[in-house]
Amino acid sequence: MKTRVDLNSDMGEGFGPWRIGDGVDEQIMPLISSANIATGFHAGDPNIMQRMVSLAVQHGVGIGAHPGFRDLVGFGRRHMNATKDELVNEFIYQTGALREFCRLHGATLQHVKPHGALYMHAARDEALAHALVTTLQRLQPDVLLYCMGQSTLYKVATAQGLPTVREFFADRDYDLTGSIVFTRSVSALEPAAVAAKVLQACQEGVVQTVEGELLPIEFESVCIHSDTPGALTLLQVTRDALLSNGIVVGPASRS
């Protein structure tokens, strides 16, 4: 039974003239408590990052770096057979780029969250997980690492003492193993259903799987992707449901 939960979303995932999803980052920002800001390799560019960090500061939203594979045309969704060291160096590069905008605005980097195929790769690959966690501890020992509770990355971070925030994906389906049912294109979701799902997860600590069973789930943050069709409405309705049930939406705290 939670009385407080973090609400996170991917922000700034445009590039140059292009915007992702409905292009409503400006409207989404006030509704969330943590923003995962794209750092230029899968999406995002310096102008967008400047706007997003400025907007996050203005609304008191926790700022996170959202680095991905260096695959702009593939939006970081395709695994690349890069070495652990290459991925760590690209992670440092991207995180630093975003941190500099925080520095400009007098803000502190709250968290990091790998994107797309890199998120999945770090979730499974123990060597990469170790390298990322060790690197983050050298860079900023109190930075929050967003991850899945079932992932190798979570286990490694916990074992090494790096603070983590586990996510609940409001706009994805779960199966009995606790894994997300992968889909490349997400169809429009019913806002009330999403809100109810989040509420149940927060209040009862369970999620209904695609098989119809109730699965226990632990998390500190609810993720709603900004490129899910109708994301703005999903976020508004979910946030309202949380607030009207006495659950505070606020910056992440470690697991």
Next chain:
Amino acid sequence: MKTRVDLNSDMGEGFGPWRIGDGVDEQIMPLISSANIATGFHAGDPNIMQRMVSLAVQHGVGIGAHPGFRDLVGFGRRHMNATKDELVNEFIYQTGALREFCRLHGATLQHVKPHGALYMHAARDEALAHALVTTLQRLQPDVLLYCMGQSTLYKVATAQGLPTVREFFADRDYDLTGSIVFTRSVSALEPAAVAAKVLQACQEGVVQTVEGELLPIEFESVCIHSDTPGALTLLQVTRDALLSNGIVVGPASRS
């Protein structure tokens, strides 16, 4: 009459499998006191940046960010008609990326030096110069800005109180106006002549122009480009000449 001077060179200007010039950054690093490390837009990638920062730390070399126009194929040598805000945001992005590698290694960013066409643009464009200086003061008020003593950028930085380091280009020709004679491809230079030129500049404060006159020149740092053919030898001979004439080669101090 100097008893001490900084020796700077551009480092890490490869990309992926490619190296610039003679590919001898590892041998050059111990000879210089300040390294301008490419930050990925005109050259440089996260793996190279990691190696260069590590190498600089190992040799006690001052670390500088060397951001350029977003023009990899053109090596940042072609002016792009970008807005001041676009350029400032790209500057922040690149500087932050490099700073993060410093952070990893417990080092402090010593300086920034724009690259190529951006160096020339910032030297001339007052609005950009103001924006860059103001941004740097917000990011790190004690960072050293490398620039030409005759530039608008130098005037603006000095007026606003940002510390600067003026450069003397050992491998370029000067004309009577104090400007560098522009050339895209630099032919091999005579090491002894370069060393003598630097020594004269340090000891007498003058440089001989292409017109044959002696021009007074003020500077705190000598630049020898790593992509000048024979750069390693130029640096060795120049450094030896300085040392054997009692001039210490050491980290930059502000003008």
Next chain:
Amino acid sequence: MKTRVDLNSDMGEGFGPWRIGDGVDEQIMPLISSANIATGFHAGDPNIMQRMVSLAVQHGVGIGAHPGFRDLVGFGRRHMNATKDELVNEFIYQTGALREFCRLHGATLQHVKPHGALYMHAARDEALAHALVTTLQRLQPDVLLYCMGQSTLYKVATAQGLPTVREFFADRDYDLTGSIVFTRSVSALEPAAVAAKVLQACQEGVVQTVEGELLPIEFESVCIHSDTPGALTLLQVTRDALLSNGIVVGPASRS
């Protein structure tokens, strides 16, 4: 008094996951007679090009290459100080990439139209205009070159005997010099007004300038940009107005 006119629009100006404007290329394609398909440097990627060429073939739309400056983040709208030879080589590269998709589909490349800042540069720079025209004549002497009637490019192409198609920009304002009034962001236009403007241009050969005067205008093709807000409606209403006034919308013929 025209009885036939070409209607052209920029197609495929997305990149990876991103779409431009309202993302309605599929609906626009059946309404136009010539498609300027982005070729990857300012926008467009191989997947999008495949779809666009396939769609153009399906609807009998004339296929044109729409090459731009190598500036993805700037959408090819920023002038780059590249040499004539660099620009010609990039033009060849991009044109060939698109031509190969035509080849796959058994189609012939109808035209070429430079994009954005390259369009403006080629319109003004005589050396580049000569080089482009000469190159196109070596590549495909009967390819149509889309350009402005007032441009240097038009004069050079005409003098050298390369067929041209002059454009009338339905969604841009003209001034008394016959130049387009430049604007980075185009606000929503009134469809009926745009249609009336096109009709007047076709029937009377004049356009009303921002100063209020009627300016004679010669053209063979009407351009409506697909990233103009409401482009689909503009195209539908304009096309309907042309058809109901007895003006056939059909593939370009040379000036």
Next chain:
Amino acid sequence: MKTRVDLNSDMGEGFGPWRIGDGVDEQIMPLISSANIATGFHAGDPNIMQRMVSLAVQHGVGIGAHPGFRDLVGFGRRHMNATKDELVNEFIYQTGALREFCRLHGATLQHVKPHGALYMHAARDEALAHALVTTLQRLQPDVLLYCMGQSTLYKVATAQGLPTVREFFADRDYDLTGSIVFTRSVSALEPAAVAAKVLQACQEGVVQTVEGELLPIEFESVCIHSDTPGALTLLQVTRDALLSNGIVVGPASRS
């Protein structure tokens, strides 16, 4: 017992200011009979492609497109989890870009050869092999496909009737399975040993494996990579050995 063999090498694998290996493409070109010219995704740019095609035409060298994964920083050596359709579209794009330079010079595209990780992927993945072969047959039914004799790609092309050229890698080791022993960095090779190995392969149809056995090998072309250290000497010595043993070095003919 061959009396004629093709000698191929990768050409134009620089990018912007950078050159690969010893940067001696100009000297290598007259020694080979087929050039695999990089097409911009893993290496190569329009200026380099222009120079390489011009040089190949001048020396009567067969021109091939050498497309790779879209991974410039990784030089196309890292597998990317792209779909078959994405890879085919990128293949078309790159091949067309090179073909346009051939068109400019009045030359015909002789062959295609995927690069690096794409070469290995197409060698193993039957669905991709089918898609590539079918696409090539639509584009140019007589284009030669360079591949390994043991690969799925060879089997598929042969079955579908696309002409192939099988390669013998003079600068790589073979094992008993007929596979190349993979290595990221190739150490300097003894030119006389390489020449002897090629001569034996041409005259006796065998290669000595790393296990010491003689393995039968079938091929129509000998590949020496231009980024192998000392490539120029390897090519000269090998070519001389072939010629002085009465084996003509000439353009590829199909297997």
